[in-house]
Amino acid sequence: MTEATNCCVLLIEDEPGDASLVRQYLxxxxxxxxELIWRENLADGEQTIAQQKIDVVLVDLSLPDSRGLDTVRRIRKATRVLPIIVLTGHDDTEFSLKALDCGAQDYLIxxxxxxDSLVRAIxxxxSRISLERRLYESEQRMGMALQSANLGLWDWHIPSGKIIFNDLWASMLGYTLDDIGADIDIWKRLVHPDDWQVxxxxxDxxxxxxxxxxxxxxxxxxxxxxxxxVHDTGRVLEWDMQGQAIRAVxxxxxxxxxxxxxxxxxxLVSALETVEHGVLITDINAGIEWANKAFETLTGYSRDEAIGMRPNELLKSGEQTPAFYQNLWDTILSGNTWRGxxxxxxxxxxxxxxxxxxxxVKDLQGCIRHFVGVKQxxxxxxxxxxxxxxxxTTDGLTxxxxxxxxxxxxxxxxxxxQRNQHRVAVLMLDLDHFKQINDNYGHPTGDAMLQHFANIIRTELRKIDVVGRLGGEEFAIFLPDTEAEPAVVFAERLRKLLADTPMIIDGHTISITVSIGIATMHTDSGTADCVLTKADKxxxxxxxHGRNRVRVWL
Structure with missing residues (x-):
């Protein structure tokens, strides 16, 4: 309030003499x-407050239509922003303090x-109503903030154990403020017994x-x-001279x-830790964010070693082709599950x-954020x-x-x-006089001879050649992409090698020979069985013609 400012004062006073004195002092x-506006009763004063801009109210508490503290309450109810100064004829400190509690800012005898005293009081x-207004607005803002954040407020006077809660503190527990009272014991009764240590x-x-x-x-x-x-946080705001906490909020x-x-x-994590399958969670770029214990057992890598790495950086064997991994990524990036x-x-x-x-794994917007891998x-x-x-599919002996x-x-x-029109040579092989080995040396020696012969065959085969034991001492071989002439060369070499390589067992040197028949397979061969029959013939x-020789079906 500056010197050039007009201050509009509403005086509510039923004694003309007292009103005149106030006017003179101002x-x-x-x-x-x-600027002084004088009204002789409270009703007129309330009407003036409603109709005009008033800066301060001076009010006598003994009016024709209102007496005592009700007068202050009525004015305060009519407006929260006007400063009120009570005029009293009695030097009664207790009564004056009650007037302040009811909403007055000051009182004068x-x-x-x-x-000087009147201007100073005004x-x-x-000034006080301005501070109270700012405090009220601050409290309103704080209340709105607490309301928005759904925060309960407590204000604890520690020596007395008295505590003030706000509505939200009570309502989050299903109570009203009247239900819980204003004592710290209510909080102590509500705390879970197992949580006191925390x-x-x-x-303390x-x-x-x-x-x-x-x-x-x-x-x-x-x-x-x-x-x-609840998450409970607070701070001590006041301490006494001995360093004891007085108030905490x-x-x-x-x-x-x-x-x-x-x-x-x-x-969920506990469940994943107990499963026997390895489980890992990666980000969208396959960086490992979590893995369970089964993953550690399966791969040999600890969780700490794995986190931040990509699975292919740890586990890739080189056995799969780039096309294999491309198919995998195409599948999961399209939002589908890959199994293989x-x-x-x-x-x-x-x-x-x-x-x-x-x-x-997609977020709420449907975007892929993670991948979950289950490994067994x-x-x-x-x-x-x-x-x-x-x-x-195989013969257990050979x-x-x-x-x-x-x-x-x-x-x-x-x-x-039939598709490619190439030729295949088919060979039928039979060990000569094999029954004599079984009769003379026993069946274990006969089995050893069959294995001896099988090992010789292996030394002469190409990777594309296929051999089978058809029964007893009878074998068959087919040589892909092979005409009759090179098949004969192969068969003669195999025949001679067996004849020149006797088996030595238990101090015995046992020789044996093989007879081989050859037929060629081509598009006009009829069936595979027909070709094998020709080789058998x-x-x-x-x-x-005497065994230990090779013949071709013509």
């Missing part, structure tokens, strides 16, 4: 100009009023002045009986949803067969499958294909001949 102000009242670990050092802030997460019992998780935030989410996450088998390499260098499932070591299963396949599977391969080769001819 006119006598050397620095300020006052009529017998002690003069220009200045003080206007609370004391933070609160703070009350001793050892920490800047009190903070804990604990449970409070809801009115309906369930537990509400803080907030509660309901974190039940976060705790439920943490519990759910913990449950890969050969990977453990940390110690050992290769193993792995069954792998990779599933994309299927090496034993693959070995078992291989062993079962070998048992079903390791060659058995008759059934040899015929399947021969038929497949015949189908290829050529073999019969070789045996008729």
């Amino acid at each position: 006119r006598a102000s050397p620095n300020l100009r006052f 009529k017998t002690g009023i003069d220009t 200045r003080y009242a206007m 609370i004391h670990a933070s609160l 050092p703070h009350l001793r002045g050892e920490t800047e802030l009190y903070s804990s997460e604990h449970r409070l019992r809801h009115k309906l009986g369930h537990w509400v998780w 803080g907030i509660h935030q309901d974190i039940s949803l976060r705790k439920a989410s943490e519990l759910r996450d913990h449950l 088998e890969v050969v990977n390499r453990r940390k110690n260098g050992e290769l193993y067969d792995e069954e792998l499932v990779i599933t994309p 070591d299927v090496s034993i299963r693959k070995r078992t499958e291989t062993e079962l396949w070998e048992l079903a 390791g060659f294909l058995n008759r059934r599977h040899f015929m399947t391969r021969l038929e497949e080769e015949f189908a290829r001949v 050529a073999l019969y001819t070789a045996k008729e």
Whole structure:
């Protein structure tokens, strides 16, 4: 309020003499100009407040239509922004303080009023109401902020144990402020018994002045009986001369949803830790963010070693082609799950067969953010499958294909001949006088001779050649992309090598020879079985002409 400012004063006073004195005192102000509006009863005063801009109200508490503190309450109810100065004829300090509690900013005893005291009171009242207005607005803003953040407020007078809560603090537990009262014991009764250790670990050092802030997460019992998780933070604002905490203020935030989410996450992680399959989670670029213990067991890499790396940087064996991985990435980046088998390499260098499932994980907007991989070591299963396949397709003594599977391969080769019109040589082989070895030396020696012969055959085969044991001492070979003449050269070399390589066993040197029949497979051969029959007839001819020789079906 500057010197050039007019201050509009509403005086509500039913004594004309007292009103005249007030007018004189205001006119006598050397620095300020006052405009005085005089009303003789409260009703007229309330109407004036509603109709005109008033800066300050001077009010007598003994009016024709209102007496005592109700007068102050009515004016304060009519407006929150006007400073009120009570004029009283009694020097009653207790009554004056009650008037201040009801909303007045100051009071003056009529017998002690003069220009200086009146102007000073007006200045003080206007300054105080300004501060109260700012405080009120600040409290409103704070309340709105707490409301928006869903924060409960507490204000604790520590020596007395009295505590003030806001509505949100009570409502988050299902109570009203009237339900909970204003004593610290209500909080103590609501705390979960298992959480006191956590609370004391933070609160006690703070009350001793050892920490800047009190903070804990604990449970409070809801009115309906369930537990509400809260994040409780506070700070001591006042200390006494002995360093004892006097007043602390803080907030509660309901974190039940976060705790439920943490519990759910913990449950999911615990479940993933217990499964036997390796599980890993990667980002969109395949960087590993998490892996379970089974992954460590499967690969030999610890979780710390794996996090931040890409699976191919750790496990790639080189057994898969670039096209294989391109197909994998095309599948998962399109949002689909990829399933397949890969050969990977453990940390110690050992290769193993792995069954792998990779599933994309999308965010709420449908964008892929992570991949989850589930890995299972299927090496034993693959070995078992291989062993079962070998048992079903090979001869246990020689390791060659058995008759059934040899015929399947021969038929497949015949189908290829039909497509490509190339020639294939088919050989039938039979060990000469093999029965005599069994009779003279026993069947174990006969089996050893069959293995001896099988090893000789292996030394002469190309990778594309296929051999099978058709039964007893009878064998068959087909040589892809081979005409009759080179087939004869191969057969003669094999015949001579066996004849020149006797078997030595248990001090015995045992010789044996082989007879071989050859037929060629071409597009006009009829069937694969027909070709094998022709080779068998050529073999019969070789045996008729003295054995240990090669014959071709013409």
